Amino acid sequence: MLNREELKKIIGSLEPDATFSEGTQLLEVTVPAEKLYALAEKLKSDSRTTFDYMINHTAIDFVKNFTVVYHLESTEMRHLVVLKSILEDKDNAKVDSLSALYPAVEYFEREVFDLFGIQYNNHPYLKRFFMEDGAGFPLRKDYRDEVNIIER
Amino acid sequence: MTSNIYDFSTLTGQIHTWLSGLMSPGWVTFTEFVLVGLVFLLAYALLGLFLVYAERKVCAFMQNRVGPNRVGKWGIIQTIADLIKLLLKELIPIRKSDPFLFNLAPFIVIICSFLAMAAIPYAKGLQAIDFNIGVFYVMAVSSLSVVGILLAGWSSNSKYSLIGAMRSGAQIVSYELSVGLSLLSIIVFAGTMQLSGIVESQANGWWIFKGHIPAVISFIIFLIASTAEINRGPFDLAEAESELTAGFHTEYSGIKFAFFFLAEYMNMFIVSAIAATVFLGGWMPLHIGNWEGFNQIMDYIPSIIWFIGKTFFVIWVIMWFKWTFPRLRIDQLLTLEWKYLLPISLFNIILIAFIVLMGWHF
Amino acid sequence: MSEEIIKDVIIGENEEYIVNMGPQHPSTHGVLRLEVCLKGETVKYLIPHIGYIHRGIEKMTEALTYPQIIHLTDRMDYLSAHINNEAVCLVVEDAMQIEVPERVKYIRTILDELNRLASHQLWWSAFGMDLGALTTFFYGLRDREYILDIFEESFGSRLLHSFVMPGGLMHDIHPNFQKRTKEFITYFRKKLPEYDQLLTGNVIFHNRSKGIGYMSKETAIGYGVTGPSGRGSGFSCDIRKIAPYGAYDKVQFNEILETEGDTFARYQVRMREMWESLNIIEQLIDNIPEGDYTAKMKPIIKLPAGEYFRRVETARGELAVYVVSDGNKSPYRMRFRTPNFSNLFVMNEIAKGCKIADLIAISGSLDLVIPDIDR
Numbered sequence: 001m002l003n004r005e006e007l008k009k010i011i012g013s014l015e016p017d018a019t020f021s022e023g024t025q026l027l028e029v030t031v032p033a034e035k036l037y038a039l040a041e042k043l044k045s046d047s048r049t050t051f052d053y054m055i056n057h058t059a060i061d062f063v064k065n066f067t068v069v070y071h072l073e074s075t076e077m078r079h080l081v082v083l084k085s086i087l088e089d090k091d092n093a094k095v096d097s098l099s100a101l102y103p104a105v106e107y108f109e110r111e112v113f114d115l116f117g118i119q120y121n122n123h124p125y126l127k128r129f130f131m132e133d134g135a136g137f138p139l140r141k142d143y144r145d146e147v148n149i150i151e152r
Numbered sequence: 153m154t155s156n157i158y159d160f161s162t163l164t165g166q167i168h169t170w171l172s173g174l175m176s177p178g179w180v181t182f183t184e185f186v187l188v189g190l191v192f193l194l195a196y197a198l199l200g201l202f203l204v205y206a207e208r209k210v211c212a213f214m215q216n217r218v219g220p221n222r223v224g225k226w227g228i229i230q231t232i233a234d235l236i237k238l239l240l241k242e243l244i245p246i247r248k249s250d251p252f253l254f255n256l257a258p259f260i261v262i263i264c265s266f267l268a269m270a271a272i273p274y275a276k277g278l279q280a281i282d283f284n285i286g287v288f289y290v291m292a293v294s295s296l297s298v299v300g301i302l303l304a305g306w307s308s309n310s311k312y313s314l315i316g317a318m319r320s321g322a323q324i325v326s327y328e329l330s331v332g333l334s335l336l337s338i339i340v341f342a343g344t345m346q347l348s349g350i351v352e353s354q355a356n357g358w359w360i361f362k363g364h365i366p367a368v369i370s371f372i373i374f375l376i377a378s379t380a381e382i383n384r385g386p387f388d389l390a391e392a393e394s395e396l397t398a399g400f401h402t403e404y405s406g407i408k409f410a411f412f413f414l415a416e417y418m419n420m421f422i423v424s425a426i427a428a429t430v431f432l433g434g435w436m437p438l439h440i441g442n443w444e445g446f447n448q449i450m451d452y453i454p455s456i457i458w459f460i461g462k463t464f465f466v467i468w469v470i471m472w473f474k475w476t477f478p479r480l481r482i483d484q485l486l487t488l489e490w491k492y493l494l495p496i497s498l499f500n501i502i503l504i505a506f507i508v509l510m511g512w513h514f
Numbered sequence: 515m516s517e518e519i520i521k522d523v524i525i526g527e528n529e530e531y532i533v534n535m536g537p538q539h540p541s542t543h544g545v546l547r548l549e550v551c552l553k554g555e556t557v558k559y560l561i562p563h564i565g566y567i568h569r570g571i572e573k574m575t576e577a578l579t580y581p582q583i584i585h586l587t588d589r590m591d592y593l594s595a596h597i598n599n600e601a602v603c604l605v606v607e608d609a610m611q612i613e614v615p616e617r618v619k620y621i622r623t624i625l626d627e628l629n630r631l632a633s634h635q636l637w638w639s640a641f642g643m644d645l646g647a648l649t650t651f652f653y654g655l656r657d658r659e660y661i662l663d664i665f666e667e668s669f670g671s672r673l674l675h676s677f678v679m680p681g682g683l684m685h686d687i688h689p690n691f692q693k694r695t696k697e698f699i700t701y702f703r704k705k706l707p708e709y710d711q712l713l714t715g716n717v718i719f720h721n722r723s724k725g726i727g728y729m730s731k732e733t734a735i736g737y738g739v740t741g742p743s744g745r746g747s748g749f750s751c752d753i754r755k756i757a758p759y760g761a762y763d764k765v766q767f768n769e770i771l772e773t774e775g776d777t778f779a780r781y782q783v784r785m786r787e788m789w790e791s792l793n794i795i796e797q798l799i800d801n802i803p804e805g806d807y808t809a810k811m812k813p814i815i816k817l818p819a820g821e822y823f824r825r826v827e828t829a830r831g832e833l834a835v836y837v838v839s840d841g842n843k844s845p846y847r848m849r850f851r852t853p854n855f856s857n858l859f860v861m862n863e864i865a866k867g868c869k870i871a872d873l874i875a876i877s878g879s880l881d882l883v884i885p886d887i888d889r
């Protein structure tokens with residue numbers, strides 16, 4: 001199990017563009033969307049990190065952008081990392097699919113596509129999951145459903 | 153020797169003479185046909201209802217439950233209430249099904265089980281038709297029900313039904329062999345195919361005791377194979393509830409479903425009756441060799457009680473199977489038949505033929 | 515007429531045809547639809563279709579306060595309701611840096627394990643039913659009743675009790691709780707061997723489960739199959755060991771691992787986990803420390819702005835709660851990574867080439883709870 005600083009150093013050397021957030025619960029790495037796949041591939045195959053288990057993938061609508069979040073764990077070394085990528089263009093949000101690396105993420109991505117409308121490149125079966133076609137993207141903050149939604 | 157067993161043919165003979173005094177011989181025959189038909193219909197319905205009730209109680213006993221206990225004393229009328237419910241239910245027509253075959257299938261199944269009932273000797277002298285090929289006849293008509301099941305599955309135009317029917321076809325056709333061979337082993341012992349003759353041949357001991365170990369093997373094979381033949385658990389693949397919802401009768405409702413349901417229970421009764429007749433002496437009381445005193449006492453119990461007791465013992469064993477074992481998979485089912493039961497029964501027959509040839513049996 | 519029927523039944527080339535298992539099917543354990551492509555009885559491929567009871571819990575959380583959210587988490591995996599509640603509570607306590615009293619930790623852990631036992635009992639019952647052994651259902655439910663009675667006495671509710679609150683418990687446990695739990699342990703220790711006698715040793719059961727639905731360790735990790743299903747493949751994924759919460763660091767227990775990866779291995783993991791759960795409860799039940807049943811909490815719970823991530827081990831696997839807070843009294847975004855979601859989608863991988871009957875056995879051995887998938 002590597003500690004935070006060691007992980008930071010390794011990830012920094014693997015991907016110079018990566019930025020790290022301070023004062024967070026877990027190590028958070030933010031990379032540009034187009035570098036995401038390359039970094040994930042390195043993180044999985046590198047023998048120092050071996051992030052082979054995708055715990056969770058989701059997205060957050062920060063009104064001005066979408067942030068896609070990946071929680072990765074190494075099943076051998078038991079360290080965790082949070083990969084983040086900010087998608088500025090909300091109408092045409094696109095990110096590379098990681099399903100070639102982690103089979104599990106294929107379905108998380110389908111869910112995110114269904115609820116946020118984020119497109120994934122090279123996704124094997126990008127179809128809506130829960131909602132009907134044309135039902136809108138309910139987890140976006142600007143989603144309005146006059147009948148069912150509870151307003152904060 | 154068995155003089156004090158009540159012979160039902162005296163009763164039927166009395167009825168015959170009474171009727172002959174009233175009308176011409178043609179009408180007598182006709183009236184007797186109608187009477188026999190009515191008696192069988194009534195017996196069929198009552199037995200079916202009772203078997204459903206018995207199954208529920210046995211199942212409840214196996215599962216730490218009470219079973220039906222609200223309608224009537226100990227829930228006896230529950231099955232009648234359920235029958236009325238089934239009678240009143242709507243018969244749902246299936247779009248794109250083959251209506252003629254779809255409606256015909258339940259009748260084929262129920263008629264086959266009805267036909268088989270005719271040849272069973274219920275008590276001394278109480279038998280509708282005493283064929284000289286009785287065993288052969290019962291096997292033939294009871295295996296005809298596979299036609300009904302196949303038609304039901306195919307004509308419903310449902311994939312679950314079709315899978316269920318195909319499974320059932322493969323299963324019944326395969327297990328028919330083992331049933332036949334295990335019955336054949338007792339025919340070799342008894343030297344006759346007439347059911348009454350087989351019962352008479354057990355006057356000094358039942359075949360399961362007289363026939364050494366091969367008869368016991370035949371009995372076990374018959375139990376397994378006949379359980380498979382009547383589509384009951386653990387061989388209920390044709391209607392495997394957790395896989396195919398209800399298999400071949402998925403699309404049936406109301407009384408048509410009730411026909412399948414009733415036929416399944418009556419088939420269970422028929423195979424149990426055959427097992428009791430062929431292996432356990434039928435209506436013949438328990439006789440041991442030359443113990444005259446013991447045999448006399450046994451004769452005081454009416455023959456019909458012996459028959460019903462043995463039959464329900466076998467029924468109970470079959471129910472016990474169902475509520476204990478997980479279901480087999482279709483390939484395992486066929487493996488069991490073709491790789492194990494069939495070679496064993498073939499070998500068993502040769503062994504029995506040898507024993508009979510040498511005169512080693514009692 | 516007859517040609518029309520044949521054309522209808524057989525769809526594709528090579529005599530392949532598609533059967534929709536569900537949404538109403540006796541053994542999908544809920545409204546799950548499996549689009550199964552069959553050739554004869556052999557499964558060519560299957561596509562799971564979900565969303566029939568999607569209630570948008572993640573969206574609803576954005577308008578609710580944290581104590582309210584707890585009542586929604588019950589409804590995800592209703593068979594490990596308590597563990598789901600605890601996940602949210604742990605996130606809130608983490609974020610607000612609240613130290614909960616020792617008594618609370620002990621009680622929570624006991625309830626976790628009781629809930630796990632109840633869940634495994636129901637799984638055992640239903641798994642037997644899936645394989646056609648109908649009697650198992652009543653044996654399992656008979657013993658589950660004891661646990662539910664204990665729950666009912668202490669929390670007033672049998673299934674969805676929402677007994678845990680951020681900072682502690684709703685109220686203290688019932689005075690009878692310890693006595694009855696101990697009675698249950700002695701009772702269930704006698705009854706567990708009955709389970710083995712009825713099903714585990716059966717030859718038909720062995721044939722139906724051994725070598726069926728093989729899942730390698732790599733597949734399990736790749737698809738994120740956690741919980742007993744993953745541990746049946748040798749994937750060491752027990753959060754109770756990896757990141758202990760509650761009183762799990764104070765008890766001795768083993769992480770159950772089987773390496774065969776087939777249906778029988780997953781079955782064995784759960785059977786052995788029941789024994790292990792009994793051990794854990796036994797170690798804790800006599801040592802519940804005296805003290806408060808809740809920490810001092812502010813009347814309105816507001817999480818400091820930031821992101822929080824917490825994992826717990828439910829009866830079916832790893833439940834991760836990911837909260838993004840903007841400092842308000844309800845979360846900005848709340849994400850539940852539910853175990854069944856990942857466990858379901860491995861089915862296409864492991865069920866290819868098996869028979870229909872095996873498909874049912876596999877889905878039974880994965881122990882799916884559909885509301886947990888749909889959320």
